[in-house]
Amino acid sequence: MRATVCLTFDFDAISLWIGPMGATSPSMISRGEFGTVGVERILRLLARHDIPATFFVTGHTADTYPDSVRAIAAAGHEIGHHGYLHENPVALESKDAERAVLERGLVALEGVVGQRPTGYRSPAWDNSPHTIELLLEYGFRYESSLMGQDFTPYWCRVGDVIHRDGPYEFGPSVDLVEMPVSWILDDFPHFEYVSRPNRVSPGLSAPSKVEEIWRGEFDYMYRDVPGGVYTLTMHPQVIGRGHRMLLLERLIDYFKGHEGVQFTTLGAAAEAFRRGE
Numbered sequence: 001m002r003a004t005v006c007l008t009f010d011f012d013a014i015s016l017w018i019g020p021m022g023a024t025s026p027s028m029i030s031r032g033e034f035g036t037v038g039v040e041r042i043l044r045l046l047a048r049h050d051i052p053a054t055f056f057v058t059g060h061t062a063d064t065y066p067d068s069v070r071a072i073a074a075a076g077h078e079i080g081h082h083g084y085l086h087e088n089p090v091a092l093e094s095k096d097a098e099r100a101v102l103e104r105g106l107v108a109l110e111g112v113v114g115q116r117p118t119g120y121r122s123p124a125w126d127n128s129p130h131t132i133e134l135l136l137e138y139g140f141r142y143e144s145s146l147m148g149q150d151f152t153p154y155w156c157r158v159g160d161v162i163h164r165d166g167p168y169e170f171g172p173s174v175d176l177v178e179m180p181v182s183w184i185l186d187d188f189p190h191f192e193y194v195s196r197p198n199r200v201s202p203g204l205s206a207p208s209k210v211e212e213i214w215r216g217e218f219d220y221m222y223r224d225v226p227g228g229v230y231t232l233t234m235h236p237q238v239i240g241r242g243h244r245m246l247l248l249e250r251l252i253d254y255f256k257g258h259e260g261v262q263f264t265t266l267g268a269a270a271e272a273f274r275r276g277e
Protein backbone atom coordinates (compact mmCIF):
# COMPACT_ATOMS: atom_id res chain seq x y z
CA MET A 1 0.00 0.00 0.00
CA ARG A 2 1.41 3.33 -1.05
CA ALA A 3 -0.10 5.37 1.79
CA THR A 4 -2.28 4.87 4.86
CA VAL A 5 -4.59 7.58 6.18
CA CYS A 6 -5.77 7.38 9.79
CA LEU A 7 -8.53 9.78 10.75
CA THR A 8 -8.52 10.15 14.53
CA PHE A 9 -10.97 12.07 16.69
CA ASP A 10 -10.38 13.00 20.33
CA PHE A 11 -13.83 12.99 21.92
CA ASP A 12 -13.06 15.24 24.90
CA ALA A 13 -16.58 16.71 25.13
CA ILE A 14 -17.05 18.46 28.48
CA SER A 15 -14.03 16.89 30.20
CA LEU A 16 -11.58 19.26 28.50
CA TRP A 17 -13.40 22.34 29.81
CA ILE A 18 -14.17 21.29 33.38
CA GLY A 19 -10.88 19.37 33.75
CA PRO A 20 -7.70 21.16 32.64
CA MET A 21 -9.51 24.42 31.78
CA GLY A 22 -11.28 24.50 35.16
CA ALA A 23 -14.44 25.98 33.64
CA THR A 24 -17.65 26.39 35.59
CA SER A 25 -19.41 28.65 33.11
CA PRO A 26 -22.30 26.95 31.32
CA SER A 27 -21.19 28.70 28.16
CA MET A 28 -17.73 27.14 28.13
CA ILE A 29 -19.17 23.78 29.13
CA SER A 30 -21.63 23.97 26.23
CA ARG A 31 -18.70 24.05 23.82
CA GLY A 32 -17.97 20.53 24.98
CA GLU A 33 -21.63 19.56 24.65
CA PHE A 34 -21.37 20.43 20.97
CA GLY A 35 -19.02 17.46 20.66
CA THR A 36 -22.02 15.11 20.50
CA VAL A 37 -23.37 17.06 17.53
CA GLY A 38 -19.98 16.77 15.90
CA VAL A 39 -19.89 13.03 16.51
CA GLU A 40 -23.23 12.55 14.74
CA ARG A 41 -22.00 14.49 11.71
CA ILE A 42 -18.67 12.67 11.62
CA LEU A 43 -20.33 9.26 11.87
CA ARG A 44 -22.59 10.13 8.93
CA LEU A 45 -19.62 11.30 6.86
CA LEU A 46 -17.53 8.23 7.67
CA ALA A 47 -20.45 5.91 6.88
CA ARG A 48 -21.02 7.63 3.54
CA HIS A 49 -17.39 7.06 2.62
CA ASP A 50 -17.13 3.64 4.30
CA ILE A 51 -14.09 4.72 6.29
CA PRO A 52 -13.04 3.22 9.65
CA ALA A 53 -11.63 5.71 12.15
CA THR A 54 -10.28 5.91 15.69
CA PHE A 55 -11.90 7.85 18.51
CA PHE A 56 -9.90 8.56 21.68
CA VAL A 57 -12.50 8.98 24.39
CA THR A 58 -12.07 10.25 27.95
CA GLY A 59 -13.69 8.15 30.66
CA HIS A 60 -15.75 11.18 31.63
CA THR A 61 -17.13 11.41 28.09
CA ALA A 62 -18.06 7.71 28.16
CA ASP A 63 -19.82 8.17 31.51
CA THR A 64 -21.59 11.37 30.40
CA TYR A 65 -22.50 10.40 26.83
CA PRO A 66 -22.69 6.60 26.79
CA ASP A 67 -25.09 6.57 23.83
CA SER A 68 -22.75 8.65 21.65
CA VAL A 69 -19.79 6.45 22.55
CA ARG A 70 -21.77 3.26 21.92
CA ALA A 71 -22.86 4.65 18.54
CA ILE A 72 -19.21 5.14 17.60
CA ALA A 73 -18.32 1.58 18.57
CA ALA A 74 -21.46 0.16 16.93
CA ALA A 75 -20.40 1.79 13.65
CA GLY A 76 -17.22 -0.30 13.78
CA HIS A 77 -14.78 2.43 14.77
CA GLU A 78 -11.95 1.92 17.22
CA ILE A 79 -12.20 3.39 20.74
CA GLY A 80 -8.95 4.41 22.44
CA HIS A 81 -8.10 5.61 25.96
CA HIS A 82 -7.73 9.35 26.56
CA GLY A 83 -7.56 9.78 30.34
CA TYR A 84 -10.56 10.22 32.62
CA LEU A 85 -11.07 13.98 32.96
CA HIS A 86 -8.52 14.88 30.29
CA GLU A 87 -5.78 14.98 32.92
CA ASN A 88 -2.35 16.01 31.68
CA PRO A 89 -0.13 13.14 32.94
CA VAL A 90 2.75 15.56 33.58
CA ALA A 91 0.54 17.54 35.96
CA LEU A 92 -0.35 14.45 38.02
CA GLU A 93 1.74 14.35 41.18
CA SER A 94 2.83 10.68 41.15
CA LYS A 95 2.91 7.41 39.25
CA ASP A 96 0.10 6.15 41.49
CA ALA A 97 -2.06 9.14 40.61
CA GLU A 98 -1.44 8.46 36.92
CA ARG A 99 -2.25 4.79 37.45
CA ALA A 100 -5.55 5.71 39.11
CA VAL A 101 -6.53 7.87 36.13
CA LEU A 102 -5.58 5.10 33.70
CA GLU A 103 -7.67 2.57 35.62
CA ARG A 104 -10.63 4.90 35.96
CA GLY A 105 -10.62 5.50 32.22
CA LEU A 106 -10.41 1.77 31.52
CA VAL A 107 -13.35 1.03 33.82
CA ALA A 108 -15.47 3.72 32.14
CA LEU A 109 -14.63 2.63 28.57
CA GLU A 110 -15.05 -1.08 29.29
CA GLY A 111 -18.35 -0.37 31.04
CA VAL A 112 -19.78 1.52 28.09
CA VAL A 113 -18.14 -0.17 25.11
CA GLY A 114 -17.73 -3.65 26.58
CA GLN A 115 -14.21 -3.87 25.24
CA ARG A 116 -10.77 -2.94 26.49
CA PRO A 117 -8.92 -0.38 24.38
CA THR A 118 -5.52 -1.31 22.93
CA GLY A 119 -4.55 2.26 22.06
CA TYR A 120 -3.82 5.31 24.20
CA ARG A 121 -3.42 9.00 23.45
CA SER A 122 -2.41 11.23 26.33
CA PRO A 123 -4.43 14.38 26.92
CA ALA A 124 -2.46 17.40 25.65
CA TRP A 125 0.01 14.89 24.17
CA ASP A 126 2.09 15.23 27.31
CA ASN A 127 3.48 11.92 28.52
CA SER A 128 4.98 11.79 32.00
CA PRO A 129 8.21 9.84 32.66
CA HIS A 130 5.94 6.98 33.87
CA THR A 131 3.41 6.87 31.05
CA ILE A 132 5.06 4.28 28.80
CA GLU A 133 5.79 1.91 31.73
CA LEU A 134 2.17 2.09 32.83
CA LEU A 135 0.85 1.49 29.32
CA LEU A 136 3.05 -1.62 29.06
CA GLU A 137 1.83 -2.84 32.44
CA TYR A 138 -1.80 -2.49 31.33
CA GLY A 139 -1.23 -4.31 28.07
CA PHE A 140 -1.63 -1.47 25.58
CA ARG A 141 -0.38 -2.21 22.05
CA TYR A 142 0.28 1.35 20.89
CA GLU A 143 0.15 4.96 21.95
CA SER A 144 -0.15 8.18 19.97
CA SER A 145 1.30 11.26 21.68
CA LEU A 146 4.91 11.65 20.53
CA MET A 147 6.48 13.54 17.65
CA GLY A 148 9.83 11.85 16.93
CA GLN A 149 8.64 10.95 13.42
CA ASP A 150 5.87 12.26 11.21
CA PHE A 151 4.69 9.44 8.92
CA THR A 152 6.61 6.45 10.28
CA PRO A 153 5.53 4.48 13.37
CA TYR A 154 8.34 3.59 15.75
CA TRP A 155 9.01 1.82 19.06
CA CYS A 156 8.58 3.68 22.33
CA ARG A 157 11.43 3.80 24.87
CA VAL A 158 11.70 3.77 28.64
CA GLY A 159 14.52 4.95 30.85
CA ASP A 160 15.77 7.93 28.86
CA VAL A 161 18.15 10.04 30.96
CA ILE A 162 18.35 13.79 30.50
CA HIS A 163 21.91 15.11 30.68
CA ARG A 164 22.32 18.83 30.24
CA ASP A 165 26.12 18.72 30.32
CA GLY A 166 26.51 15.90 27.79
CA PRO A 167 24.66 13.86 25.19
CA TYR A 168 21.10 12.80 25.79
CA GLU A 169 20.89 9.16 26.88
CA PHE A 170 18.29 7.09 25.04
CA GLY A 171 16.73 4.18 26.95
CA PRO A 172 15.92 0.79 25.37
CA SER A 173 12.99 0.30 22.99
CA VAL A 174 9.96 -1.50 24.42
CA ASP A 175 7.01 -3.47 23.09
CA LEU A 176 4.77 -0.44 22.51
CA VAL A 177 4.28 1.14 19.10
CA GLU A 178 4.30 4.91 18.74
CA MET A 179 1.87 6.30 16.16
CA PRO A 180 3.30 9.81 15.91
CA VAL A 181 1.28 13.01 15.87
CA SER A 182 1.95 16.70 15.31
CA TRP A 183 0.30 20.02 16.14
CA ILE A 184 0.30 20.82 12.42
CA LEU A 185 -2.09 17.93 11.80
CA ASP A 186 -4.41 18.83 14.70
CA ASP A 187 -7.57 20.87 14.23
CA PHE A 188 -7.55 22.39 17.74
CA PRO A 189 -4.74 24.97 17.50
CA HIS A 190 -5.78 25.92 13.98
CA PHE A 191 -9.44 26.47 14.73
CA GLU A 192 -10.38 26.70 18.40
CA TYR A 193 -10.50 30.16 19.96
CA VAL A 194 -9.70 29.94 23.68
CA SER A 195 -9.36 32.93 25.96
CA ARG A 196 -8.08 32.37 29.47
CA PRO A 197 -6.55 34.78 31.98
CA ASN A 198 -3.01 33.73 31.16
CA ARG A 199 -3.36 32.70 27.55
CA VAL A 200 -5.21 33.43 24.35
CA SER A 201 -5.21 30.87 21.54
CA PRO A 202 -6.55 32.77 18.55
CA GLY A 203 -7.58 29.79 16.39
CA LEU A 204 -10.42 30.54 13.94
CA SER A 205 -8.31 29.83 10.82
CA ALA A 206 -9.97 29.81 7.45
CA PRO A 207 -10.32 26.22 6.25
CA SER A 208 -8.40 27.18 3.09
CA LYS A 209 -5.25 27.77 5.14
CA VAL A 210 -5.58 24.49 7.02
CA GLU A 211 -6.42 22.67 3.82
CA GLU A 212 -3.17 23.89 2.28
CA ILE A 213 -1.16 22.63 5.27
CA TRP A 214 -2.94 19.29 5.57
CA ARG A 215 -2.76 18.61 1.83
CA GLY A 216 0.90 19.65 1.74
CA GLU A 217 1.77 17.16 4.47
CA PHE A 218 -0.06 14.43 2.56
CA ASP A 219 1.54 15.37 -0.77
CA TYR A 220 5.03 15.18 0.70
CA MET A 221 4.35 11.84 2.38
CA TYR A 222 2.78 10.39 -0.77
CA ARG A 223 5.78 11.38 -2.87
CA ASP A 224 8.71 10.90 -0.49
CA VAL A 225 7.66 8.49 2.26
CA PRO A 226 6.16 5.44 0.54
CA GLY A 227 4.20 3.29 2.95
CA GLY A 228 3.78 6.24 5.30
CA VAL A 229 0.96 6.67 7.80
CA TYR A 230 -0.81 10.04 7.73
CA THR A 231 -2.46 10.61 11.10
CA LEU A 232 -4.90 13.49 11.35
CA THR A 233 -6.09 14.48 14.82
CA MET A 234 -9.47 16.17 15.11
CA HIS A 235 -11.99 16.96 17.82
CA PRO A 236 -15.73 16.53 17.18
CA GLN A 237 -16.44 19.83 18.93
CA VAL A 238 -13.98 21.60 16.60
CA ILE A 239 -14.17 19.90 13.20
CA GLY A 240 -17.93 19.38 13.67
CA ARG A 241 -18.73 22.99 12.64
CA GLY A 242 -20.25 23.18 9.18
CA HIS A 243 -17.49 24.85 7.17
CA ARG A 244 -14.91 22.53 8.72
CA MET A 245 -16.96 19.42 7.98
CA LEU A 246 -16.88 20.54 4.35
CA LEU A 247 -13.09 20.80 4.61
CA LEU A 248 -12.86 17.26 5.98
CA GLU A 249 -15.10 16.00 3.20
CA ARG A 250 -12.94 17.67 0.53
CA LEU A 251 -9.83 16.16 2.08
CA ILE A 252 -11.30 12.66 2.12
CA ASP A 253 -12.12 13.03 -1.57
CA TYR A 254 -8.60 14.33 -2.20
CA PHE A 255 -6.94 11.38 -0.43
CA LYS A 256 -9.24 8.94 -2.20
CA GLY A 257 -8.24 10.45 -5.53
CA HIS A 258 -4.72 9.03 -5.12
CA GLU A 259 -3.85 5.51 -6.14
CA GLY A 260 -2.91 3.04 -3.40
CA VAL A 261 -4.35 4.97 -0.46
CA GLN A 262 -6.11 3.04 2.30
CA PHE A 263 -8.00 4.32 5.33
CA THR A 264 -7.55 2.30 8.52
CA THR A 265 -7.89 2.67 12.26
CA LEU A 266 -4.76 3.67 14.12
CA GLY A 267 -4.82 0.28 15.86
CA ALA A 268 -4.77 -1.54 12.50
CA ALA A 269 -1.87 0.63 11.30
CA ALA A 270 0.04 -0.12 14.52
CA GLU A 271 -0.48 -3.87 14.03
CA ALA A 272 0.71 -3.57 10.41
CA PHE A 273 3.89 -1.91 11.70
CA ARG A 274 4.36 -4.79 14.17
CA ARG A 275 4.08 -7.26 11.27
CA GLY A 276 6.78 -5.32 9.46
CA GLU A 277 4.50 -4.08 6.69
Ligand SMILES: [Zn+2]
Binds near residue numbers: 123
Ligand atom coordinates in the same frame (compact mmCIF):
# COMPACT_ATOMS: atom_id res chain seq x y z
ZN1 LIG B 1 -8.08 15.57 24.14
